[in-house]
Amino acid sequence: MSAPDAALTDRFRADLSALLGRAPAPGERLALAVSGGPDSMALLVLAHAAFPGAVTAATVDHRLRPENADEARMVADYCASLGIAHATLASPDAIEGASIQAQARAMRYALLSDWAEARGAVALLTAHHADDQAETFLMRAARGSGLAGLAGVRAARMEGAVLLLRPLLEWRRAELRAIVRRAEAPFIDDPANQDPRHDRTRFRRLIEANEWLDPPNLARAAAHLAEVEAEILATIDALWGVRLRSAGPGECAIDVSGLPRELRRRLARRAIGLVRQAHGITRPSWSDGANVEHLLDGLAEGRRITQAGILVLPKGGVWRFREAPPRRSH
Numbered sequence: 490m491s492a493p494d495a496a497l498t499d500r501f502r503a504d505l506s507a508l509l510g511r512a513p514a515p516g517e518r519l520a521l522a523v524s525g526g527p528d529s530m531a532l533l534v535l536a537h538a539a540f541p542g543a544v545t546a547a548t549v550d551h552r553l554r555p556e557n558a559d560e561a562r563m564v565a566d567y568c569a570s571l572g573i574a575h576a577t578l579a580s581p582d583a584i585e586g587a588s589i590q591a592q593a594r595a596m597r598y599a600l601l602s603d604w605a606e607a608r609g610a611v612a613l614l615t616a617h618h619a620d621d622q623a624e625t626f627l628m629r630a631a632r633g634s635g636l637a638g639l640a641g642v643r644a645a646r647m648e649g650a651v652l653l654l655r656p657l658l659e660w661r662r663a664e665l666r667a668i669v670r671r672a673e674a675p676f677i678d679d680p681a682n683q684d685p686r687h688d689r690t691r692f693r694r695l696i697e698a699n700e701w702l703d704p705p706n707l708a709r710a711a712a713h714l715a716e717v718e719a720e721i722l723a724t725i726d727a728l729w730g731v732r733l734r735s736a737g738p739g740e741c742a743i744d745v746s747g748l749p750r751e752l753r754r755r756l757a758r759r760a761i762g763l764v765r766q767a768h769g770i771t772r773p774s775w776s777d778g779a780n781v782e783h784l785l786d787g788l789a790e791g792r793r794i795t796q797a798g799i800l801v802l803p804k805g806g807v808w809r810f811r812e813a814p815p816r817r818s819h
Contacts, residue, residue: 491671491672491673492534492538492672493534493535493538493668493671493672497535497668498535498538498539499539501535501536501538501539501656501657502539502540504656504657504659505519505536505539505540505614505654505656508644508645508654508655508656509611509612509652509654513540513543513611514611517543517610517611518543518544518545518608518609518610518611519536519540519543519544519545519610519611519612519614520545520546520547520601520604520605520608520610520612520613520614520651521533521536521544521545521546521547521613521614522546522547522548522549522597522601522613522614522615522616523546523547523548523564523568523575523616524548524549524560524564524679525548525560525561525563525564525675525676525677526616526676526677526678526679527662527665527666527669527676527678528616528617528618528621528657528662528665528666529615529616530564530567530669530674530675530676531616531657531665531666531668531669531674532614532615532616532656532657532665533546533564533567533568533571533573533674534668534669534672534674535668536614537571537573544573545573545574545575545576545608545610546564546568546573546574546575546576547575547576547577547578547600547601547604547605548560548561548564548565548575548576548577548578549561549577549578549579549596549597549600549601550577550578550579551579551580551593551596551597552579552580556677560677561577562577563675563677565577567674567675576604578600578601578604579600580596580600590687598648598653599649601613601648602648602649602650602651602653603649605651606649606650606651610651611652612651612652612653612654613648613651613652613653613654614653614654614655614656615653615654615655616655616657616665617642617655617657617658618657618658618660618661618662618665619657619658619659619660619661619662619704619705619708620661620662620693620696620704620708621642621662622641622642622658622704622707622708622711622712623696623702623703623704623705623707623708623711624689624692624693624696625641625642625711626639626641626707626708626710626711627692627695627696627702627707628688628689628692629641631692634778635778636714636717636718636721636751637718637777637778638778639711639714640711640714640715640717640718641708641711641712641714641715642655642658642711643655643715644656644658644712644715658708658712659705659708661704661705721751721752721755722755724752725752725755725756725759728748728752728756729743729756729759732744732745732756734807735809738767739764739767739768739811739812740764740767740809740810740811740812741760741763741764741809741810742807742808742809742810743756743760743807743808743810744806744807745757745806745807745808746805746806746807747806750785753785754781754785757781757784757785757788757801757808757810758777758778758779758781759777760799760801760808760810761775761779761781761796761797761799761801761810762775762777764799764810764811764812765797765798765799768798768812770797770798770799770812772798773797773798774797775797779796779797781796783796784796784801788801788803788808791803795813798812798813799811799812799813800812800813800814
């Protein structure tokens with residue numbers, strides 16, 4: 490086994506400390522999500538070299554392929570050889586039905602964040618890198634995503650009660666694979682990454698076939714948009730404090746007069762989400778990036794509109810949000 494050279498170790502240490510806002514203190518734990526792929530194994534190698542004794546790792550067994558259990562054991566064995574504590578996390582329920590990838594992602598982050606919190610980790614680290622960011626940017630642009638989507642994978646955000654960090658967003662896939670090979674660390678290539686049925690595979694091949702689609706520049710564009718997105722979110726927080734006109738039990742009203750469409754869009758999404766939460770509404774599904782264009786158009790015309798179980802009533806420049814009444818059965 491060969492540790493990464495000092496320059497790479499120092500680079501990783503600096504990248505992680507910049508995201509955390511400081512160097513990890515002695516005794517603080519760094520929780521790593523390690524799937525067994527070359528990217529996450531490189532994260533494991535780098536973190537262990539940069540912060541020896543601080544690393545703990547977990548692998549999620551999605552139970553989607555028979556090989557998942559073997560891959561988790563591979564990671565566990567390698568961690569044992571380095572003296573790193575490792576846990577294999579598995580959902581009690583099998584993933585079935587539509588949107589399997591989305592379900593697997595949600596399950597993965599739920600399990601990892603609970604595990605990291607239980608371990609008392611200062612942060613949970615994942616191995617997303619510049620090539621991942623470039624692929625995500627193009628995928629979302631092709632789908633017509635707005636600013637929040639084009640901002641791509643966030644370098645730092647909260648996942649439940651845990652700080653989620655991605656210290657490899659300025660690293661390339663090829664250099665991470667080289668680090669793993671030099672360390673003689675085992676890894677697996679997930680066959681799903683070569684499956685053309687997945688959007689990400691198709692966009693990866695597009696980038697590989699067109700050198701003018703430069704992943705670092707695409708990732709940099711996403712990072713710039715993420716900065717703008719952060720500023721808009723801060724603006725929304727401030728507007729919410731001064732534009733909220735009333736907040737009764739399970740409803741609220743917001744003054745949107747004079748605001749541009751993007752800020753109205755964000756405030757409407759937030760209000761709908763909060764009122765749904767107050768009433769425990771889980772169906773239909775809802776997300777912070779939900780399409781509310783029909784809602785905005787209707788409200789601009791002075792019409793009452795229902796979306797995601799919430800009735801919105803415009804009066805002047807004030808929008809009132811409340812639970813929609815049940816539909817009448819005939």
